[in-house]
Amino acid sequence: MEIAGKVAVITGASSGIGRTCARSLAAAGASILVADLDEDGGSETVDSIVSKGGTAQFVRTDVSCLEDLATMFAAAEERFGGFDILCNNAGIVCGEPLWPATDPELLMTQVMVNLGGVILGTRLAIEPLRARGGGVVVNTASLAALLPLEDEPGYSATKAGVVMFTRACGALQRTHNIRVNAVLPWLVDTPLLGKSGDGSTEAPWARQARQILPVLDPADVAGAVMEIIEDDSLAGHYRIVGELPDFVTEMI
Numbered sequence: 341m342e343i344a345g346k347v348a349v350i351t352g353a354s355s356g357i358g359r360t361c362a363r364s365l366a367a368a369g370a371s372i373l374v375a376d377l378d379e380d381g382g383s384e385t386v387d388s389i390v391s392k393g394g395t396a397q398f399v400r401t402d403v404s405c406l407e408d409l410a411t412m413f414a415a416a417e418e419r420f421g422g423f424d425i426l427c428n429n430a431g432i433v434c435g436e437p438l439w440p441a442t443d444p445e446l447l448m449t450q451v452m453v454n455l456g457g458v459i460l461g462t463r464l465a466i467e468p469l470r471a472r473g474g475g476v477v478v479n480t481a482s483l484a485a486l487l488p489l490e491d492e493p494g495y496s497a498t499k500a501g502v503v504m505f506t507r508a509c510g511a512l513q514r515t516h517n518i519r520v521n522a523v524l525p526w527l528v529d530t531p532l533l534g535k536s537g538d539g540s541t542e543a544p545w546a547r548q549a550r551q552i553l554p555v556l557d558p559a560d561v562a563g564a565v566m567e568i569i570e571d572d573s574l575a576g577h578y579r580i581v582g583e584l585p586d587f588v589t590e591m592i
């Protein structure tokens with residue numbers, strides 16, 4: 341798919357990877373619907389795009405809420421006449437206290453944001469994308485889908501769920517001309533890492549992980565997302581982002 345002239349809905353676009361994807365897609369000529377819980381961060385993302393001559397709007401969205409997802413897609417229809425690209429990117433870590441002391445309420449939220457938001461977002465996107473003749477969904481999973489994160493098993497499990505959901509949606513290319521794919525980044529330099537610990541410092545697992553693999557820039561992930569959008573052959577495909585050392589490849 342050529343990105344120029346298309347409309348992209350990006351969840352979690354008020355920060356980190358989602359914000360960088362929004363800027364990269366806008367720079368390539370797409371109009372962006374920035375969907376996030378964080379209104380201030382969303383305005384910053386929109387302003388940074390508009391100040392460079394791009395087109396973007398914000399819609400406050402909690403991806404764990406079915407009604408909010410419906411409102412998000414209605415906003416894409418109202419403001420841009422529909423959309424062609426959906427990046428189901430919003431995601432959370434639970435942080436400290438780490439597993440097994442994790443707050444059960446927070447775990448429930450994590451399941452609904454990281455996995456529920458992806459499944460329901462994709463489901464609600466099917467009819468609007470079909471009305472445009474097809475489209476692309478890119479889900480942000482994580483390498484933690486393949487490497488067990490023992491301090492955040494809920495995170496690993498939800499991301500593994502995103503990978504299997506993505507693979508299982510491969511057939512939508514044949515039936516609906518909708519390509520569903522996923523990216524699996526290793527550690528990326530975003531505010532999420534600070535949330536992995538007590539809210540201001542990284543959890544020990546994140547600090548240790550830094551010793552094993554170089555931390556990626558959000559632009560590395562955005563680059564992979566753009567390649568996946570542009571490559572019409574990819575459906576049900578999941579892509580690890582970043583070069584892995586051999587010993588890590590052997591572990592997955």
Ligand SMILES: NC(=O)c1ccc[n+]([C@@H]2O[C@H](COP(=O)([O-])OP(=O)(O)OC[C@H]3O[C@@H](n4cnc5c(N)ncnc54)[C@H](O)[C@@H]3O)[C@@H](O)[C@H]2O)c1
Nearest residue numbers: 352354355356357377402403430431482527528530531532
């Ligand atoms: N940073 C990493 O190391 C890393 C690695 C692999 C995968 N990921 C994944 O990348 C995605 C983006 O993370 P990031 O690193 O940019 O983190 P981030 O914390 O910088 O950004 C996440 C964004 O999601 C938003 N969000 C949280 N809950 C939401 C909800 N219920 N509804 C809507 N928006 C919500 C936040 O407000 C925030 O703007 C996540 O799915 C994350 O799991 C991150």
